[in-house]
Amino acid sequence: MNTRGQRILLWTAPPAVALFVLAYFAFPVFSPPLSPTLTPDQVAAFFRGNVTGILGVSILCNLIACSLVPLFAVTAVQMSRSATSSPVFTYAYIICVGVGTTAFILADYCWGMAAFRPDRDPQLTSLLNDMAWFFFVAPVGTIMVQNLCFALSVYLDQRPDPIFPRWVAHFNVATVAFLAPGAFSILYKSGPLAWNGPLSFTLRLTTFAVYITVMFWALLRAVNHQGDERVALA
Amino acid sequence: MSGGVATVPRSGSEPAKSWRTNRKLDQWIAFWSVPFFFNLFGLVFVPLSWMMPPRSPSSPTPRIVDFMHSHNLLIACVILTLAYGLAPVSNACYLMQVKRMSVSPAFRYSMMVGAMTGAIVGMLFPMFCFGLGAFRPGYSTAVLTMLYDFGYLAFIGSLGCFCVMWMAFGLAIILDENNILPKWLGYYTIWQYVTELMAAPVWIVKSGPFAWNGLMTFWFAMILYVSWQFIVYFCIFKAIKNQPESEFA
Amino acid sequence: MTDVAEGSAAGVDESVVDARGHVPGESSMWFFVIGDLLIFAVYFVGYMYFRSQHQDLFLQSQARLNVDIGAVNTVMLLTSSLFVASGTAAARAGNSANALRAWAIAFAFGAAFPLLKLFEWIPEISAGLTPGKNLFFMYYFVMTGMHLCHVALGLVIMCFVIRNLKTSAQPKISLVETGATYWHMVDVLWLVLFALLYLMR
Amino acid sequence: MTSLIRSPLTIVWAFLTTVTIASSFISVDGGGAHQINTTVTTVVLLIAAVKAYLVIQHFMEVRRAPLWLKLTTSGWVLGLFTLLLGFYFAGV
Numbered sequence: 001m002n003t004r005g006q007r008i009l010l011w012t013a014p015p016a017v018a019l020f021v022l023a024y025f026a027f028p029v030f031s032p033p034l035s036p037t038l039t040p041d042q043v044a045a046f047f048r049g050n051v052t053g054i055l056g057v058s059i060l061c062n063l064i065a066c067s068l069v070p071l072f073a074v075t076a077v078q079m080s081r082s083a084t085s086s087p088v089f090t091y092a093y094i095i096c097v098g099v100g101t102t103a104f105i106l107a108d109y110c111w112g113m114a115a116f117r118p119d120r121d122p123q124l125t126s127l128l129n130d131m132a133w134f135f136f137v138a139p140v141g142t143i144m145v146q147n148l149c150f151a152l153s154v155y156l157d158q159r160p161d162p163i164f165p166r167w168v169a170h171f172n173v174a175t176v177a178f179l180a181p182g183a184f185s186i187l188y189k190s191g192p193l194a195w196n197g198p199l200s201f202t203l204r205l206t207t208f209a210v211y212i213t214v215m216f217w218a219l220l221r222a223v224n225h226q227g228d229e230r231v232a233l234a
Numbered sequence: 235m236s237g238g239v240a241t242v243p244r245s246g247s248e249p250a251k252s253w254r255t256n257r258k259l260d261q262w263i264a265f266w267s268v269p270f271f272f273n274l275f276g277l278v279f280v281p282l283s284w285m286m287p288p289r290s291p292s293s294p295t296p297r298i299v300d301f302m303h304s305h306n307l308l309i310a311c312v313i314l315t316l317a318y319g320l321a322p323v324s325n326a327c328y329l330m331q332v333k334r335m336s337v338s339p340a341f342r343y344s345m346m347v348g349a350m351t352g353a354i355v356g357m358l359f360p361m362f363c364f365g366l367g368a369f370r371p372g373y374s375t376a377v378l379t380m381l382y383d384f385g386y387l388a389f390i391g392s393l394g395c396f397c398v399m400w401m402a403f404g405l406a407i408i409l410d411e412n413n414i415l416p417k418w419l420g421y422y423t424i425w426q427y428v429t430e431l432m433a434a435p436v437w438i439v440k441s442g443p444f445a446w447n448g449l450m451t452f453w454f455a456m457i458l459y460v461s462w463q464f465i466v467y468f469c470i471f472k473a474i475k476n477q478p479e480s481e482f483a
Numbered sequence: 484m485t486d487v488a489e490g491s492a493a494g495v496d497e498s499v500v501d502a503r504g505h506v507p508g509e510s511s512m513w514f515f516v517i518g519d520l521l522i523f524a525v526y527f528v529g530y531m532y533f534r535s536q537h538q539d540l541f542l543q544s545q546a547r548l549n550v551d552i553g554a555v556n557t558v559m560l561l562t563s564s565l566f567v568a569s570g571t572a573a574a575r576a577g578n579s580a581n582a583l584r585a586w587a588i589a590f591a592f593g594a595a596f597p598l599l600k601l602f603e604w605i606p607e608i609s610a611g612l613t614p615g616k617n618l619f620f621m622y623y624f625v626m627t628g629m630h631l632c633h634v635a636l637g638l639v640i641m642c643f644v645i646r647n648l649k650t651s652a653q654p655k656i657s658l659v660e661t662g663a664t665y666w667h668m669v670d671v672l673w674l675v676l677f678a679l680l681y682l683m684r
Numbered sequence: 685m686t687s688l689i690r691s692p693l694t695i696v697w698a699f700l701t702t703v704t705i706a707s708s709f710i711s712v713d714g715g716g717a718h719q720i721n722t723t724v725t726t727v728v729l730l731i732a733a734v735k736a737y738l739v740i741q742h743f744m745e746v747r748r749a750p751l752w753l754k755l756t757t758s759g760w761v762l763g764l765f766t767l768l769l770g771f772y773f774a775g776v
Contacts, residue, residue, distance in 0.1 A: 040372065084260040085258045085260055085261055086258075086260060086330045086333075087330070087333070088260055088261050088264045088323075088326045088330045089264065089326070090326075091322075091326035091329040091330065091342075091346065092264065092325070092326035093322075094346060095322035095349050096319055096322045098346075098351075099318075099319075099322065099350055099353045099354055099358070102351075102354045106354075106359075123373060123374050123376075124377070126370070127366065127373065130366055130369060131362065131366060134362045134366065135358075135362065138312075138315045138362075139315050139318070140315065140316065141314075141315050141316050141317055141318040141319035141320075142319040142322065142353075143319070144316070144319055145319030145322065146319065149323070152260065156259055156260050180316065183315045183316045186308050186311050186312050186365050187312055416511070418511040421511055421512065421514055421515035421518075422514070422515070425518065425519075428522070428629065428632075431628075431629060431632065432625075432629075434625075435625055438613075438614050438615040438621070439615060439621060443529060443618070444614075444621050444625065449529060450529055504748070504749065504750040505745075505748050505749065506749050506750060507744065513753065517757075517760070520757075520760050524760065528764070528767050528768065531771040531775075534771075534772075534775065535772065535774060535776075536775065538776075542720065543718060545718060546718040550708055550712060553708075554704060554705065554708040557704045558701055561700050561701055562701075564697075564739065565693055565694065565697040565743070567743070568742070568743045568745075572693075663744075667739055667743045667744040668744070670739055670743070671739050671740060671744075674732055674735045674736050675736060675764070677732070678707070678728050679732075681708075681711070682710075682711040682724075682728040683711070683715075683728050683729060683772075684714075684718065684721040684724045
């Protein structure tokens with residue numbers, strides 16, 4: 001068994017990231033991010049004025065929402081190679097990926113729904129917008145646990161020739177710390193922790209982007225070192 | 235503060251070399267995160283936000299509005315969004331034992347998908363319904379009561395994703411020939427499935443024993459569920475403990 | 484028919500009587516049976532408690548049930564249980580052919596139960612007697628519905644027992660006994676349900 | 685055929701079926717008015733208790749089971765029907 005398949009899946013990540021970057025810069029809601037202090041009428045007016053942009057990005061994101069899953073799947077495969085007593089962290093990792101991705105899809109749905117019929121009652125448009133932000137910014141719990149599971153499986157790897165270098169695990173733990181503030185966006189409507197604040201929005205997205213890039217290179221290296229070794233996950 | 239933070243010190247601080255010698259360290263870390271998670275879950279739901287025991291579906295609108303505006307709901311929401319990632323870890327503990335059984339991998343794959351969908355519809359979504367009401371006090375009462383209903387129904391209403399999980403888990407235990415978990419636990423797990431059936435009437439009535447805060451649909455199912463949870467963790471504890479070293483690859 | 488009964492009678496009375504203190508089937512199934520009996524007991528007692536709070540409502544609602552189908556269904560389950568019991572005894576006595584026949588007949592009677600239930604439920608639901616109608620009908624549909632799930636599971640288990648009897652030269656007696664134990668429990672629960680929902684005043 | 689009729693299981697079954705039909709007649713005749721009727725209820729519930737006990741003893745073969753199983757199942761029948769009748773009469 002060679003690693004060609006894993007490498008192919010891995011290389012689907014860069015185009016996916018490119019599409020996400022495109023979606024990010026094309027999304028009217030993000031430039032600049034809508035303030036949580038807007039009244040329902042202001043939110044409704046915003047959605048009425050930007051139907052095309054929001055719908056376009058929502059459709060695009062519906063299509064590409066799961067396109068980073070192959071990257072995570074390869075991560076899971078590499079995790080399962082580490083010499084621990086069980087694949088318990090791999091399983092937790094896979095479930096976390098599913099949950100986190102669904103949360104992103106729900107966020108996208110809510111924004112798309114608000115733009116689909118922009119003359120809806122402003123209360124409802126505002127509710128959909130709030131819900132979208134909640135699902136987009138707040139549910140950091142799964143990606144935190146996901147990264148911790150990855151880090152733990154690297155730390156506990158008892159191979160003489162570890163699959164991932166130690167610093168990848170340290171890096172994953174650090175991302176956990178940087179992602180955590182996102183959850184507090186539920187509590188604040190202004191300041192650094194609000195959903196448009198530097199800690200919840202900018203730091204979180206930057207961390208995520210750096211994380212994907214670093215993981216991509218780390219995985220590439222791990223897969224290339226795998227050689228003919230069979231993977232035990234099932 | 236979060237589940238993440240709680241598990242980090244154990245690994246991040248590179249525990250003593252004696253820990254290193256324990257080959258099952260990964261399983262023990264995952265296992266001990268579970269009681270932590272459930273205690274947190276209980277604390278957040280009961281004394282912090284008083285979301286549980288469930289409020290009446292027929293309580294008067296002003297009381298619903300009052301409740302939906304309580305600030306503690308937001309704090310509860312924050313804690314849970316930080317910690318809900320630990321639910322997959324607890325499910326991974328079951329999955330690990332199912333992997334050791336003689337049954338087909340299809341069982342643990344079914345459970346895995348059940349766990350994924352369950353975490354979204356049974357935890358994250360209802361949580362956000364409650365959080366949204368408190369987040370923006372300007373919502374009309376119609377929106378608030380809808381969020382209230384949506385939150386409770388998604389949380390308590392019967393969920394097929396858990397049905398599939400318990401079915402796969404119960405069947406795997408019963409069919410297993412390696413005796414990883416006791417057979418009676420498999421039969422006990424069938425009642426877990428039944429508790430989901432029991433919860434079906436909450437969609438129909440708004441008061442009495444079959445409402446979402448009812449004696450039959452909530453309290454009775456809760457008694458079955460909580461005792462099952464304790465027993466299953468005790469059994470998993472023994473299963474991890476009894477796993478022979480020779481099984482490790 | 485005669486053979487079945489002969490086999491069973493012989494099996495029960497001679498070969499097993501000496502086995503004092505024999506727990507039929509897997510003991511884990513008994514764990515389930517006793518637990519299930521207790522779970523249903525909570526429902527039964529809950530029904531009685533709420534009935535005493537709303538006597539008239541329950542009595543008037545009971546008037547709209549179909550006692551005939553209920554009684555026929557009781558007889559169906561009892562007869563099915565009889566054949567299960569004699570089939571089990573035949574299997575124990577080593578008479579696979581008779582056991583198989585008895586279990587097949589038992590399955591036919593058991594399968595009639597959900598069909599009759601359908602004939603009972605559909606007119607009721609189309610007449611507006613849904614679980615949302617009142618507390619009695621909620622109890623009625625929840626309890627008979629949960630019982631019906633047990634019947635469905637029982638029919639599946641019966642299929643496994645029948646396959647076991649049909650395909651293997653030495654059928655697994657413990658499987659046969661386990662299936663029988665479960666099926667009789669379904670019967671017991673229905674007997675109580677029938678009295679509580681249809682008959683009492 | 686004679687052995688079918690004489691088989692203890694069949695005798696139990698015949699008894700169970702007869703009392704089932706009898707109890708529905710009692711209910712329909714005595715309680716047809718759908719008013720509280722303590723006699724009908726008592727008779728019907730006692731019949732149900734006896735039926736459940738017989739099925740457990742004879743069909744489930746608890747008759748030949750160890751003592752703990754006999755006690756548990758009999759205790760269930762006794763306890764359940766005591767509670768049922770108790771709640772019934774408390775509410776009448």
